[in-house]
Each structure stands twice: as C-alpha cells, then as structure tokens.
Amino acid sequence: MLMGLTTLSSFAEIVSLSAVIPFIGIITQPETVFKSTLISGVIHSLGIIKSTDLLIPLTIAFLVASLLAGGLRILLVWVGVRLGNVTGADLSVEVFRRTLFQPYSVHVSRSSSEIISGMTQKIGSVTGVISAVISIITSGMMFAAIMITLFAIDPMVAGLSVVIFGSAYVFIACLTRKRVAYNGQRCAQEQSQVIKIIQEGLGGIRDVLLDGTQAVYCDLYRKSVTQLQRGVSENVFIAAAPRYAMEALGMVLIAILVLAINYRSGNAVQALPILGVLALSAQRSLPLMQQLYCGWSSILGGKAELTDVLTLLDQPLPVQANLPEPEPLALRQFIRFDNVSFQYNCTAPWVLDGINLTIPKGARVGVIGSTGSGKSTALDLMMGLLKPSLGQIVVDGQAVNFDHQRAWQRTVAHVPQSIFLSDATIAENIAFGIPKDQINFDHVRNAAQQARVADFIESRPEAYNAFVGERGVRLSGGQRQRIGIARALYKQASVLVFDEATSALDNETEQAVMQAIEALSEDLTLIIIAHRLTTLKNCTQIVELADGVIKRTGTYAEIVSKEKANGYASSKPVNIF
Numbered sequence: 001m002l003m004g005l006t007t008l009s010s011f012a013e014i015v016s017l018s019a020v021i022p023f024i025g026i027i028t029q030p031e032t033v034f035k036s037t038l039i040s041g042v043i044h045s046l047g048i049i050k051s052t053d054l055l056i057p058l059t060i061a062f063l064v065a066s067l068l069a070g071g072l073r074i075l076l077v078w079v080g081v082r083l084g085n086v087t088g089a090d091l092s093v094e095v096f097r098r099t100l101f102q103p104y105s106v107h108v109s110r111s112s113s114e115i116i117s118g119m120t121q122k123i124g125s126v127t128g129v130i131s132a133v134i135s136i137i138t139s140g141m142m143f144a145a146i147m148i149t150l151f152a153i154d155p156m157v158a159g160l161s162v163v164i165f166g167s168a169y170v171f172i173a174c175l176t177r178k179r180v181a182y183n184g185q186r187c188a189q190e191q192s193q194v195i196k197i198i199q200e201g202l203g204g205i206r207d208v209l210l211d212g213t214q215a216v217y218c219d220l221y222r223k224s225v226t227q228l229q230r231g232v233s234e235n236v237f238i239a240a241a242p243r244y245a246m247e248a249l250g251m252v253l254i255a256i257l258v259l260a261i262n263y264r265s266g267n268a269v270q271a272l273p274i275l276g277v278l279a280l281s282a283q284r285s286l287p288l289m290q291q292l293y294c295g296w297s298s299i300l301g302g303k304a305e306l307t308d309v310l311t312l313l314d315q316p317l318p319v320q321a322n323l324p325e326p327e328p329l330a331l332r333q334f335i336r337f338d339n340v341s342f343q344y345n346c347t348a349p350w351v352l353d354g355i356n357l358t359i360p361k362g363a364r365v366g367v368i369g370s371t372g373s374g375k376s377t378a379l380d381l382m383m384g385l386l387k388p389s390l391g392q393i394v395v396d397g398q399a400v401n402f403d404h405q406r407a408w409q410r411t412v413a414h415v416p417q418s419i420f421l422s423d424a425t426i427a428e429n430i431a432f433g434i435p436k437d438q439i440n441f442d443h444v445r446n447a448a449q450q451a452r453v454a455d456f457i458e459s460r461p462e463a464y465n466a467f468v469g470e471r472g473v474r475l476s477g478g479q480r481q482r483i484g485i486a487r488a489l490y491k492q493a494s495v496l497v498f499d500e501a502t503s504a505l506d507n508e509t510e511q512a513v514m515q516a517i518e519a520l521s522e523d524l525t526l527i528i529i530a531h532r533l534t535t536l537k538n539c540t541q542i543v544e545l546a547d548g549v550i551k552r553t554g555t556y557a558e559i560v561s562k563e564k565a566n567g568y569a570s571s572k573p574v575n576i577f
Helices: 002-018 020-028 030-035 037-045 051-100 112-119 121-153 155-203 205-211 214-240 242-265 272-301 303-313 375-382 405-409 426-430 441-450 454-458 477-490 507-518 556-565
Strands: 334-342 352-360 364-369 390-395 412-416 495-499 525-529 541-546 549-554
Touching: 002 051, 002 121, 051 112, 051 121, 051 303, 112 121, 112 155, 112 303, 121 155, 121 272, 121 303, 155 214, 155 242, 155 272, 155 303, 205 214, 214 272, 242 272, 272 303, 334 375, 352 375, 352 390, 352 525, 352 549, 364 375, 375 495, 375 525, 412 477, 426 441, 426 477, 441 454, 441 477, 477 495, 477 507, 541 556, 549 556
Parallel strands: 364 525, 364 541, 412 495, 495 525
Antiparallel strands: 334 352, 334 390, 541 549
C-alpha cells in the first residue's frame, strides 16, 4: 500500500509540475501555447479559439493537480508514520515475549535495566530508524519523479541543481558521520544507565532515606541524563541544520539561474514559465533531500540501539511458546531426585553433587542448610526452572524433561520470601496473571479461606476489590505472605514450595502463617525451606543440605535430638544465611 501510494504520488507530482508551464504561459504569453503542436490540437478539439477561454480550464486543471498531489502527500505521510509506529509496537511486543520465555538461568544472569531500556527507550529509537527507512524510500521515489520532470524541461539546470545540492549534502554527511555514530552509541549506553539508577534509587528508597544518599543518586542521574540529552540534541541539530543552509543556497541558485536564463534568452518574461517550474520544484525537492539526509542521519544515530534490540529479538524462542498450554502433570505417587548434579556453567563449581531424594505425595518436607548449600537451587530444579547438569527429576516414574516441563510446572506453586504484589486489587493479586474478566471469584474466596486471610479481606469495605498499593505497601508482612499462599492455592497446584516464606516475619506472625500452611489439605505436597528449625516441627521429613550434598535426613525429633547433643537448642535459628 505504501509503495503504491508513493508511485501514485510521484505521478501526481509530475503532473502538477508539468501543469505549471502552460498555466504561467497562458498568463504571460498566450500565443506560445497555441503554437505548440501537441497542445494546440487538444485546444482546437475542445472548441477553444481564444487564450482567454483557455485560462479558466487551465487554472482549474492546475488547482486540481496541485490539490491531488498535496492530498496524496498527506495520505503518504500518514501511512508511513502509521507503518513505522505499528512495526515498532510489534517489535516491542516480540522482544517482551521472547524475554519472558527465556529460561530462569538467563534471567538471573543479566541486568533487568538492559531489558527495560531495550523494550522502552531503545524500541522508540528503533521505531525512528524504521520511520527513517520508510522516509528514505518514499522521499527517494518522489525526488526521482521531480528530477525526471526537471530533466525533461531543462536538463542543464536540473543537472546543475542535483550536483550542487547533492554535493553539499554529501559533504555535510561526511563531516558529521563519526559524530552522529558516536552520539548514537553514547545514547544507547546512557539509556540503560538512566534506567539502572532509577531502579536502584527507588528500589532501595528506605536505605536512601535513612542514609541520606539522595544527593548521590541525584548526581549520578544528572550526569547520565545530561550525557543522554546532549547526545540526542547534537544528533537532532546535525539532522535539522542543513535544511536552512540548503534553503539559502537554493535562493542563491535561483537568483543565478534567473540571470543566466535572462542572459541566454534576452527576455526574462519568456523564461517565467521555466523559472516557475524551477521555483516550485525547488520548493518540493529541497524538503525531500532534507528528508533523505535526516533518514540517513537517524539510521546512523540509531545503529547502536538497533543492535541492542536485534540482540533481544535474537533470543531463542522455545517450541512450547507457540503451543497451547498442556494439561497439568498431576502428582500421584512421588517426586524423586535421581542422582542430580548441577552447575551454572562448565567452569563454575558444582552447586549440587549427586542428590538422591524421594518425596512422597502428601509429604511435608522441610529443607535446612547454610548459605550456598544448594537449597534454593534444588527447589528450582524440582520446579523445572533449571535443568540438571547430570541426573534427572522424576515424577511418578516419568522424567521431567523438555516435553513435560510446562505440564509439571502447571501443578507446582511457589511462595517466596518476598511476595511480589502488583498495584491492583486483592482479587487480581490472588489470581495473579489471570485477566480481570476471567477471574473465578469463588476460587479466590476459597483460596483466601484456606490461607486464613479471608477474614481480614472481608472485613474491609472494598473486600476483594481493595487495592494493595505498589508491592503491597498497604499490607503487613503476614498479610502479604498469606495472599501469596492464597495465590498458590488459586492455581490449584498439588505441590506447594515455600522458599523461606516466613523468614522475614516476627514469631507471632510466623506462627499464624505456619498454622495456615499446616491446615492445608493433606493431599497437597509441601516443601518448606525455613528460617527456624521449630518452624518445621510438623514436617514428616527434614532434609539438611551441606556443600551440595545431603548431609542428613530425619524427622523433626531426630534432628532436634542431634542438635541438642551438639549443644544447640531447637528454638535457635538454623544458620542458613
């Protein structure tokens, strides 16, 4: 559609420019129009014998051609801008989609500021590059049509104009090329840095306020954003400034052409039609040449951002991304770690080394261990977020591999230490990730009752429609944790993983949350990493990890007796940090 409109608009420009000569000629020298063999035949066939009778039809034809050309140009601009921005939106969606489908190991190994910058600011720059490419194509075709018309009218003048203006733009491009490219790279770097500073300043606002480090972050932000805006402003100036120089050069050239044509013909009046065409073509072609130059400048300046976005677009997309969600792989008998070992890369140390463990359905398994013992990694492997380097995770005798990963993940729910709550209603946070119009409120209420948070929710005037604030700022720690448990239960998962879900709570709140956990259905399989050994007293099995291997397993009573034998009280926190 865009190319068709461009071709049609180019023909309209040719017609409108070609109409200038007869239009001005009939006003200044009507006899020359009748002397033209091509035009006189058409005039006499229409029954026109006087020049005055020709003035109105030619005026109408000239106006229609001009209005048609202008209307097509407006439509062409709208289509070009629309195409560029819609393409940019599609790219942004695809980058976000590919990012969300990346494995968990990829997410934990890179900076979120790079991703956020790529999907917001850098996509905007790429949209500008796409629009620049479209502008170059359309402007180039229009410019070619105008030049063809000029060469047909006066080859010498047209050639001279192309050489002078073209050389001027080529000279400016060579002069500014390195600076534009450097500014583009600097903008790409500073865009990510600005996002990083904002994230750190707002994410650690409590420490910023306590330590009084506002000035430090403001200074960092000022330096980064100043560099960013300086690079942007320089590139904008470099792209826009040649226009005014070319306009002045165009006026000088027209003045010289007037003198040259007058000297050549000896009669300035006879040259008026050609001068009119030259003036109109200059008025049309100079903006097109400026658009070509601006397009080149935008592409060069946006090269660094384009490279970053293309890197994000090159992220591999798993096959299941295009497949419908599978049915949950329900746990019926057991989960087994079958000689599982794991390392993050081939040069990193082994986080887990030869783990063998069986978790029966309905079991309450507690996991303890010191920092770096591999507790969270073991759970990430069990949930299918990471893949074992050696060995396999087996569910009911079936290995959880690539083909069954999503089916298994649909039956596992996770309650972390820090519950992420969006700035939405309680119901939306319990049914996290479900479109608002598809939320099953019966399931929401049931999950809230099981998590023992329904009384608190229903005591509020807005009940489940109450907003929790950004990151749940309007709720206490215990309320946030219980909403996290309700979220896991809404998923109707059969395996619940609590990764230090109560470690940040005080004793009383922790007891209340643990009572909610202990009251859950016996059909659910619970795996709990706890801060205190006493938190795990109702677990059917406790597993202690150390240096990537299972140090010991046993019941709560067995573990406590060994702790007492070593001189520790069971109420003391286990050193897991």
